[in-house]
Amino acid sequence: MKASKRVLMTADTIDGLWRYAVTLAGALAHRDWQVLLAAFGPAPDDGQRAQIEVLDGVKLVAAELPLDGAGADRRSMEAAAATLAEIVRRESCDLVHLNTPMLAAAGNWPVPVIGVAHGCLSTWRAGARVGARAGKRDDDMAWRRQMMLEGLVACDRLIAPTLAFADELASACAVDRPIEVVYNGTLPHLPAGLEHGAPFAFTAGRLWDEVENIALLDGVAARLQEPFIAAGTSKGSRGQQARFDHLRVLGQLSERAIRAHLARRPVFVSAAVFEPFSLAVLEAAHAGCPLVLSDIASFHELWGGAATFIDAVDEDGYVEAIETLLRDADLRHRLGNAARCRAMDYSVKAMADAMVTQYEGVLKERQSARGLPSCVD
Structure with a gap:
């Protein structure tokens, strides 16, 4: 042996x-x-x-x-x-x-x-x-x-x-x-309970980290009719502190709580200007969430053909892409399934x-x- x-x-x-x-x-x-x-x-x-x-x-x-x-x-x-x-x-x-x-x-x-x-x-x-x-x-x-x-x-x-x-x-x-x-x-989620997903936007990560570009998403949230929820800590390890006026910030959540939100298949959004990989995006994709991601090389490498890409500083572009998905349940379903299929490559x-x-x-x-x-x- x-x-x-x-x-x-x-x-x-x-x-x-x-x-x-x-x-x-x-x-x-x-x-x-x-x-x-x-x-x-x-x-x-x-x-x-x-x-x-x-x-x-x-x-x-x-x-x-x-x-x-x-x-x-x-x-x-x-x-x-x-x-x-x-x-x-x-x-x-x-x-x-x-x-x-x-x-x-x-x-x-x-x-x-x-x-x-x-x-x-x-x-x-x-x-x-x-x-x-x-x-x-x-x-x-x-x-x-x-x-x-x-x-x-x-x-x-x-x-x-x-x-x-x-x-x-x-x-x-x-x-x-x-x-x-x-x-x-990462491990795949259990099948989602909502076929077409829930009509809200969701993001998760280090909310304090400026490369996550959450400040731009706060501006996006101000222009959406539906909720835009953010999970993660707003305080960094070197004392950075971020505050947001329009995102519905839930703070640091357990893995189980994050998965409960993702199981509703919201529109998952990342405006990161720098991201080597992003487990948060992968977990959202496994849950069947449609993805709206920043137009950066790593995201294209991983999710090309299975996500909507927006310039990381284009607030108008994010608003339009998210609103389009929130209005169209069939489109959310199709793009969510595309993301889930791609996520199977990253087992x-x-x-x-x-x-x-x-x-x-x-x-x-x-x-x-x-x-x-x-x-x-």
Whole structure:
């Protein structure tokens, strides 16, 4: 019987990275990988701990490590990396999967490190400049950019969730090596209860993050007759605070609550000016929601032919597209089904199989470099 290998994986507790990590970890556990999760940010709540406890082969080994947010500095992130490297040694891990690649810049890692880039300061800033209402930049971002650049170099293998973001990352950070692509995946929803969907608009995400362009959607909401609901936190990890006058903001909701809203098949809207993937869009598509998305490369790569695309700064365009769908139940149904069919391409199985291929590939490379015979099937 083949012995399980061990991977240490990082996960933030405050956004979609938690769902990504837990979903992937559960799938890896069915593929002869034991997953040790290290949580960054606030301690996992009872619901998050329950998600881990039901997964055989997955365990939480560290919590409350510092986010790259308020109060963080390079020293605190280097200390977190050192903590992780010690866990790798103590737990005899075979591999490290960093969902924050900057951590690879420190830690003296004893095993290969895979960096999965879900975002990058340089590409985020390029996106933020597109927004008509972009705000001031923080003054302390230089160390984050430098540590990210060093981390990208230090990783044994780099992965991005879309080809579009891989290209952006390579250009913005002068990456002169291949960046592999593994599409994110999520579990499909149960069949929706409403055939033609409910006549309202819905968005979800980091409402405080200016690249999400929620301020534009607030203006759109002011011009719609039907409700426009927004789920997500309005306060960022570095103290950013967003306020909206017209969106019906529900705050941070549980995964179950989000799915309950999506099951009604509203028109799902994103005006993001920068988005490497967006699990929120994928989850909406799985629920059969018609998609109105910003006209950016990553969304075209994922949803071309299965969504309506609008220039990210075109408020009039968003109003027209949403109103057209809200007036036409048959059109909502057709576009919702198109989104659901496309979402099937981004399954948990496909994500996990592709990630295992990456894991095994980097282990083989390390063994070959040492002149050792490969024991990876």
